[in-house]
Structure formats: C-alpha cells, structure tokens
Amino acid sequence: MAALLLRSTTGGIRCLTKGPAFISTTTTTTISSRLGFSRLTKLRRSYSTTISQDLLNKKVQVYQSTSNDPYLNLSIEHHLLQHSHPDSYVLFLYINDPCVVIGRNQNPWLEVNLPALQETEDIKLVRRRSGGGTVFHDHGNVNWSVICPPAVFDRDRHAEMVVRALKDLGVTTAKVNERHDIVIAGDGRGNGKDVFKVSGSAYKLTRLRSLHHGTCLLNSPQLKNIGKFLRSPGEPYIKARGVESVRSPIRNVDVDTQEFNKRVVDEFLAMYEEQFGEDVTVERVGEDLKDMSNIRKGMDELTSIPWIYGQTPQFTFSSRPTEDDPRERPPLDLDVQSDFNIEFTLRHGEIQTANVSGLKYEGPATDKDFYDGMISKALAKGSDDESAVKLYEIKDWAAVLKSATAGQGLKVSDSSLNSLSEWLNKVFPGSHFR
Numbered sequence: 435m436a437a438l439l440l441r442s443t444t445g446g447i448r449c450l451t452k453g454p455a456f457i458s459t460t461t462t463t464t465i466s467s468r469l470g471f472s473r474l475t476k477l478r479r480s481y482s483t484t485i486s487q488d489l490l491n492k493k494v495q496v497y498q499s500t501s502n503d504p505y506l507n508l509s510i511e512h513h514l515l516q517h518s519h520p521d522s523y524v525l526f527l528y529i530n531d532p533c534v535v536i537g538r539n540q541n542p543w544l545e546v547n548l549p550a551l552q553e554t555e556d557i558k559l560v561r562r563r564s565g566g567g568t569v570f571h572d573h574g575n576v577n578w579s580v581i582c583p584p585a586v587f588d589r590d591r592h593a594e595m596v597v598r599a600l601k602d603l604g605v606t607t608a609k610v611n612e613r614h615d616i617v618i619a620g621d622g623r624g625n626g627k628d629v630f631k632v633s634g635s636a637y638k639l640t641r642l643r644s645l646h647h648g649t650c651l652l653n654s655p656q657l658k659n660i661g662k663f664l665r666s667p668g669e670p671y672i673k674a675r676g677v678e679s680v681r682s683p684i685r686n687v688d689v690d691t692q693e694f695n696k697r698v699v700d701e702f703l704a705m706y707e708e709q710f711g712e713d714v715t716v717e718r719v720g721e722d723l724k725d726m727s728n729i730r731k732g733m734d735e736l737t738s739i740p741w742i743y744g745q746t747p748q749f750t751f752s753s754r755p756t757e758d759d760p761r762e763r764p765p766l767d768l769d770v771q772s773d774f775n776i777e778f779t780l781r782h783g784e785i786q787t788a789n790v791s792g793l794k795y796e797g798p799a800t801d802k803d804f805y806d807g808m809i810s811k812a813l814a815k816g817s818d819d820e821s822a823v824k825l826y827e828i829k830d831w832a833a834v835l836k837s838a839t840a841g842q843g844l845k846v847s848d849s850s851l852n853s854l855s856e857w858l859n860k861v862f863p864g865s866h867f868r
Contacts, residue, residue, distance in 0.1 A: 566636030
C-alpha cells in the first residue's frame with residue numbers, strides 16, 4: 435500500500451469510516467465475562483441530556499458521543515476535564531465530521547491549505563485546546579480521550595490500552611513507539627515490514643487533571659485525498675514559533691468501528707476495576723448537551739475567528755531568504771522589480787511590522803521608495819494606540835494595496851497589483867469558517 439505522508443506530531447491521525455457505532459443503550463446489564471473481572475460488577479448504560487455532577491463525581495466514567503460536531507465534542511471533552519472529580523477516571527469516545535484540526539499552539543497559514551478548504555463545502559477548520567500537530571478528522575477514525583489524576587498519568591499508559599484493544603482485534607504488530615504514537619508493521623497482521631502510524635496523541639495537563647486524547651485510524655477510503663488539505667502554499671515563506679507538524683506514513687488498520695469501541699471500553703474498565711466498586715455508568719451523550727451553558731460557552735470559543743486565527747504564535751513571512759530564515763524560496767512569477775521583497779512579522783494573526791519593496795508604479799516620476807514605504811506603513815502596526823491589520827480579515831489584497839496609496843499621484847501598476855494580490859490571496863486567504 436502506498437503511504438500518504440500526513441502531518442502530525444503528537445496530534446494523531448484522523449480519517450474516514452462509515453459513521454459512528456457505539457455500544458447500544460440498555461439498562462442494568464452484567465459486564466461480559468470476557469473482561470476477566472474477578473468479581474461481579476454491574477454496568478448501567480443510559481442516554482444523558484445533561485452531565486450531572488453526580489455523574490462527574492463517579493470514580494469511573496465512560497461517555498460516548500452520538501454527535502459528529504467537532505466543536506461540540508471538543509467542548510464536552512473540555513467540560514469533563516474541568517468538572518470531573520479530581521480522583522476520577524474518565525473515558526470519552528467520539529467521531530467527528532470532516533475537519534482539519536490544528537493544535538493550540540499552531541499556525542493555520544503554515545499547517546493548512548486554506549484555499550483548498552475554502553473550495554470544499556463540508557470541511558471545517560478547528561483549533562483544539564491541547565497541543566500536538568495538525569490532523570484530519572472524519573468518520574473513519576474513533577477519537578478516544580482519557581482524563582485521570584496527574585499522579586497516574588504518563589504518555590504511554592493509555593496508548594498501551596488502545597494497543598491491547600487492537601491486538602484483541604487481530605492487529606498483532608501494534609505497539610507504542612518512542613514518540614508515543616501507535617504504529618503497526620505492514621498491515622498489522624504479519625504481512626509486510628514497513629512501519630505505519632495509525633494513532634497519535636495530544637495532551638493537556640492541569641494542576642488537578644491530566645488529559646490524553648488520540649485517535650485510531652480504522653477504515654478510510656480517502657487517505658490519498660487528505661494530503662492536499664495539509665500542505666500549505668505559504669510553507670516555503672513562513673518561519674514560525676510554536677509547534678510544527680511532522681509527516682508520518684499512515685494506513686488503515688481495517689477493523690470494525692463498533693468492535694474497536696467495545697474493546698477500548700473493555701480495556702479501560704479492566705484497567706480501573708478496583709476503583710469503580712459496584713457500578714460504572716456508561717453514558718451516551720449528544721446534541722442535547724449544546725443546551726448546557728458551560729458547553730455552549732466552549733463551543734462559542736472554539737468557533738470564534740479570534741480563537742481559530744488569533745491564537746497563532748508569532749511568525750515571520752518573507753519572499754526572500756533572510757538571516758533568520760535562509761531557506762531558498764520558490765521563484766515568483768510576479769510582475770514586479772527584480773529586487774522585489776515583501777516581509778511581515780505577525781503576532782496573534784496581526785501584522786506588527788511590514789516591509790514592501792520593488793513594486794512597479796504608474797504615474798509621474800517620483801521616489802518609488804517613498805511609495806513602497808507608504809504601503810509598508812499602511813500594513814504595519816504604528817503604535818500601541820493603533821489597531822493592527824488582522825491578517826485573517828483581509829479578503830482581497832488588491833484592495834489593501836490600492837488603499838495604501840489612494841489619493842496619491844502614483845499608484846501600483848495594474849499588472850503588478852494583479853499578480854501580487856493573486857499570489858497573496860492564495861498564501862493568505864481570508865478566514866475560512868463553516
């Protein structure tokens with residue numbers, strides 16, 4: 435199988451399958467003997483329209499989402515992190531609709547092909563609250579999240595839990611590697627030796643709680659189409675602070691979604707058998723939780739443009755090599771002077787400094803450097819009292835460049851303006867959100 439190089443650090447792999455399939459709703463049911471428990475334990479499964487504090491105080495909690503809304507699922511997860519009892523153990527399973535998810539400290543202009551997302555009708559852009567790399571979600575992977583006391587947290591503990599679930603399903607070569615990712619050799623069943631990543635992890639640690647969430651790539655018919663969303667046209671020109679993703683070869687593990695969910699729940703309960711006493715509540719949650727004020731607040735934050743774009747750490751953009759970023763740049767097919775250059779420094783998605791030089795102008799002969807300076811000044815933040823130009827609010831670079839010299843005797847030539855703005859519109863398109 436040809437490997438697709440999909441971006442990821444500890445952020446995991448998200449891809450496609452046939453849709454959500456979770457443990458069915460029942461009332462009081464005896465846990466299956468295949469869990470190997472040493473004593474009879476009762477498991478109550480129900481559907482909740484709210485997550486009560488009684489549930490959050492239980493020693494062991496399992497939640498499975500019937501919603502595919504990534505903003506809702508990540509907000510439920512955050513609510514569980516914030517409000518579950520400090521000594522409790524929580525498992526949350528969910529499947530998201532198609533979306534590109536970037537880590538809390540990542541740069542969407544560097545990690546994501548934003549123009550490709552704009553051209554696609556049904557793929558959202560999401561910034562999660564945990565660290566890690568950029569990943570693609572849709573119905574082909576199960577997202578698993580474990581919340582536990584910091585005293586028992588380590589970066590492999592619950593990844594090993596997922597590995598045991600995979601081995602129970604016949605994926606015998608599954609293991610956790612040195613990067614805390616889950617990988618398989620060949621097809622996972624003894625055929626082939628090439629190593630593929632099938633699940634990654636990201637983390638959020640607080641004083642009282644530890645969150646470890648990841649994915650497992652199960653059955654994606656769309657692997658070959660994912661790469662285009664994770665290759666940014668701005669990558670050759672951007673030097674970023676924060677976390678940059680690492681490419682890894684990936685493949686499906688080819689197991690059933692419902693069986694995977696059952697085995698992960700089994701392994702989780704087996705790990706914490708001694709903690710949960712007489713019963714464990716497995717709750718199915720979904721769209722009704724949008725009415726909970728704390729979860730609605732979380733969704734409002736995740737869907738806000740300042741969160742998605744303004745959270746971006748400082749970065750620089752330059753069309754030519756610089757001392758700090760000496761990489762060779764791709765040649766630019768622009769109608770500009772041979773010494774053309776454009777540089778920005780941005781913080782939280784706002785242009786802090788700008789330097790534009792080498793544009794072509796039309797009009798009376800005059801100091802063209804002066805007009806380059808006018809454009810640079812119009813783009814840059816002038817003082818603490820002035821609001822900065824927000825990169826994600828620029829819808830058309832031609833309009834920005836025109837306004838910078840409006841009313842002056844000289845203007846950027848039409849050919850120079852058109853070629854430069856077309857390029858910048860591809861590298862820095864206006865905000866994408868659905």
